[in-house]
Amino acid sequence: MTLALLIGVVWLTFVKATPMIYAALGGTLSERSGVINIGLEGMMTAGAFSAAVATYYTGQPLFGLLIGIIGGAIVGWLLGFLATRFKVDQIVAGTGLNILCLGGAAYGLMLLFNQPGASPQVHSMGENYRYLVWLAPVAAVGMQWFLSATPWGLRIRACGENPKAVAAAGLNPLALRVMAVTMSGAFAGFAGAFLSVGELNLYSDGMTAGRGFIALAAIIFGRWNPLGAFAACLLFGLLQALQIQLQGHISWLPTDVFEALPYVAALIALVGAAGRKAAPVADGVPY
Amino acid sequence: MRRLVLLALVATAVLLGPVACTRRVGPHPGQLELGMVTDIGGLGDKSFNDSAYRGLLAARKSLGAYIQVLQSRSAADYQPNLIALSSGHFNMVYAIGFLMSRDLDDVAKGNPQQHYAIVDAVVDEPNVLSVTFKEQDGSFLAGALAAMVSKTHRIAFMGGQDIPLLRKFEAGYIAGAREIDPSIHVDVKYIGSFEDVAAGKEIAGVLYNSGDDIIYAAAGKAGLGVMDEVKNHRHDFVIGVDSNQDSLVPGKVLTSMVKRVDVAVFDVARAIQLHQPLQGHLELGLKDGAISLTNFAYTKHEIGKANLARLAAIKRAIIDGRIVPPDTREALSTFKTVPL
Numbered sequence: 001m002t003l004a005l006l007i008g009v010v011w012l013t014f015v016k017a018t019p020m021i022y023a024a025l026g027g028t029l030s031e032r033s034g035v036i037n038i039g040l041e042g043m044m045t046a047g048a049f050s051a052a053v054a055t056y057y058t059g060q061p062l063f064g065l066l067i068g069i070i071g072g073a074i075v076g077w078l079l080g081f082l083a084t085r086f087k088v089d090q091i092v093a094g095t096g097l098n099i100l101c102l103g104g105a106a107y108g109l110m111l112l113f114n115q116p117g118a119s120p121q122v123h124s125m126g127e128n129y130r131y132l133v134w135l136a137p138v139a140a141v142g143m144q145w146f147l148s149a150t151p152w153g154l155r156i157r158a159c160g161e162n163p164k165a166v167a168a169a170g171l172n173p174l175a176l177r178v179m180a181v182t183m184s185g186a187f188a189g190f191a192g193a194f195l196s197v198g199e200l201n202l203y204s205d206g207m208t209a210g211r212g213f214i215a216l217a218a219i220i221f222g223r224w225n226p227l228g229a230f231a232a233c234l235l236f237g238l239l240q241a242l243q244i245q246l247q248g249h250i251s252w253l254p255t256d257v258f259e260a261l262p263y264v265a266a267l268i269a270l271v272g273a274a275g276r277k278a279a280p281v282a283d284g285v286p287y
Numbered sequence: 288m289r290r291l292v293l294l295a296l297v298a299t300a301v302l303l304g305p306v307a308c309t310r311r312v313g314p315h316p317g318q319l320e321l322g323m324v325t326d327i328g329g330l331g332d333k334s335f336n337d338s339a340y341r342g343l344l345a346a347r348k349s350l351g352a353y354i355q356v357l358q359s360r361s362a363a364d365y366q367p368n369l370i371a372l373s374s375g376h377f378n379m380v381y382a383i384g385f386l387m388s389r390d391l392d393d394v395a396k397g398n399p400q401q402h403y404a405i406v407d408a409v410v411d412e413p414n415v416l417s418v419t420f421k422e423q424d425g426s427f428l429a430g431a432l433a434a435m436v437s438k439t440h441r442i443a444f445m446g447g448q449d450i451p452l453l454r455k456f457e458a459g460y461i462a463g464a465r466e467i468d469p470s471i472h473v474d475v476k477y478i479g480s481f482e483d484v485a486a487g488k489e490i491a492g493v494l495y496n497s498g499d500d501i502i503y504a505a506a507g508k509a510g511l512g513v514m515d516e517v518k519n520h521r522h523d524f525v526i527g528v529d530s531n532q533d534s535l536v537p538g539k540v541l542t543s544m545v546k547r548v549d550v551a552v553f554d555v556a557r558a559i560q561l562h563q564p565l566q567g568h569l570e571l572g573l574k575d576g577a578i579s580l581t582n583f584a585y586t587k588h589e590i591g592k593a594n595l596a597r598l599a600a601i602k603r604a605i606i607d608g609r610i611v612p613p614d615t616r617e618a619l620s621t622f623k624t625v626p627l
Contacts (some may be wrong), residue, residue, distance in 0.1 A: 004496075008493065008496055012489060012492075012493065015489060016489065019485075114331060115331060115332075116328060116329055116331060116332055117328070117332060117508060118484075118508055118511065121515075121535070124515070127519075195484075195485050199485055199488065200484055200485055200488060200511075200512060200515055201515050202484070202511065202515075204482065204484045204508045204511060205482065205508070206480075206482035206483075206508075207482060207483065207484045207485065207508075209480055209482060209483035209485075209486065244476065244489070244490055244493055245493065247475075247476050247477065248474060248475050248476060254449070255449040255477045255479075256449060256479075259449075259477065259479035
């Protein structure tokens with residue numbers, strides 16, 4: 001019984017962490033290139049919505065996943081474009097995209113299904129979404145390798161530390177940043193698609209429920225390292241899994257205390273992480 | 288989060304343009320005139336607003352009423368829409384949903400001659416009729432049914448947010464279950480959101496795996512996650528809420544606890560027609576037919592005739608007042624099962 005409970009908590013930890021991991025990996029990539037990606041939540045929404053729509057019309061959740069990745073990437077490209085071509089404030093642009101995506105998806109539901117709130121049910125991956133859960137650690141290791149050991153990874157990191165040096169080396173830091181943010185959007189779109197056609201079988205307004213923002217916290221807590229962000233997401237996932245288990249077992253504590261637990265822990269973690277190794281030097285600074 | 292959604296809807300509203308549709312052929316003199324303002328869910332939500340609209344259509348059909356509906360595309364539309372219908376023509380203006388309560392309060396103060404009715408909230412103005420539901424009545428029946436069908440003697444309640452409205456569901460459900468099986472174990476979990484469908488599914492998985500075989504999901508859209516999870520559990524069931532969700536997963540949704548907003552809207556109109564207008568705070572329950580379980584279209588076989596008969600007996604006992612389902616945790620703690 002206790003072993004089953006333990007396995008249950010571990011599994012739930014990974015399921016809870018998975019969408020946050022994918023979003024955080026994308027966000028890490030973007031931030032290492034020098035673009036703060038506050039729009040992760042919106043890119044997840046775009047991915048979740050487009051994946052559900054594609055799956056609705058084709059009946060193929062794997063195709064839906066692909067479209068979800070593309071949907072997120074388009075929004076990512078938009079942020080990259082705004083951040084480089086127009087040098088807009090990245091926080092403002094990201095926030096605007098978050099609102100645009102939520103509103104766009106709500107509008108899309110009316111347009112396509114004439115039904116507010118949620119899409120009709122679509123074919124989901126069923127039990128196969130487990131593979132996407134186990135893919136998350138692989139993706140984290142892959143991203144760590146990409147950023148630390150490949151030429152493209154090093155170039156992207158150089159953009160985040162000293163874009164002038166990148167330009168001096170004969171590369172275009174702006175193009176590299178756009179590429180990194182677009183890939184970041186692809187990851188976030190995949191995270192959203194995981195929710196809508198992987199774990200679940202529909203798109204519903206607000207279904208990303210702040211996971212993109214928690215992923216941002218995980219990036220900072222993980223000190224802008226993919227494996228660090230991965231570990232931070234697992235920690236947040238574990239806390240959420242535990243709060244579900246604990247709820248109702250200590251009856252004199254209000255439910256809200258349990259629900260707040262993961263977020264309070266995230267705050268404490270962030271405060272603890274602050275002041276140590278800093279963000280990429282040029283993170284958030286338009287070039 | 289909610290703010291973001293609202294902002295997003297404002298943006299959407301700008302795209303859609305003003306869509307308040309006014310098709311005014313004009314009422315005859317002396318005809319009953321009814322106005323309605325929907326909340327942002329709007330017509331087509333397959334739930335609250337559509338249900339209210341059905342009530343209005345019924346009033347047109349059987350009371351010969353003239354009706355007009357203004358849809359709200361964003362929260363910013365509530366006041367203008369309410370004011371637009373406050374010209375004095377309408378015998379009653381319905382405000383659908385608790386989201387409108389503050390705006391209605393303002394508008395009602397400014398138009399003391401106009402009569403209003405708000406559904407699912409209490410607005411304390413002399414010219415406003417507040418209509419709320421005894422969700423605990425239907426939840427009591429749902430709990431009793433769950434206790435009859437459960438084979439593990441463990442059932443669960445899953446709420447969206449831990450707020451007084453949801454505790455009416457919780458308390459009624461637990462009391463109903465105890466009425467049938469005093470030693471039954473009821474797990475209570477709150478998602479913390481009405482929108483996080485994935486969390487709804489994950490918590491449902493935890494509950495089913497821990498041995499609970501029926502979940503009463505009063506969690507709005509997040510409840511759709513339970514509807515998805517129950518497919519993975521061959522012997523388990525879910526009970527839906529608000530609208531008839533029985534056909535979402537045929538055979539796995541034992542029943543749905545339905546709030547008949549249409550009945551409320553119609554009854555209010557009929558009372559005006561009969562020159563006995565309702566006033567103050569109206570609380571509708573089983574007796575009024577405003578709260579009910581669905582007709583078990585897919586699950587009669589699972590439940591069995593004997594249990595359906597017991598359920599009918601409990602329903603009668605609630606209507607007679609022999610059973611008073613508790614609507615708070617405090618009332619639940621002093622609730623005594625009633626021998627039938």
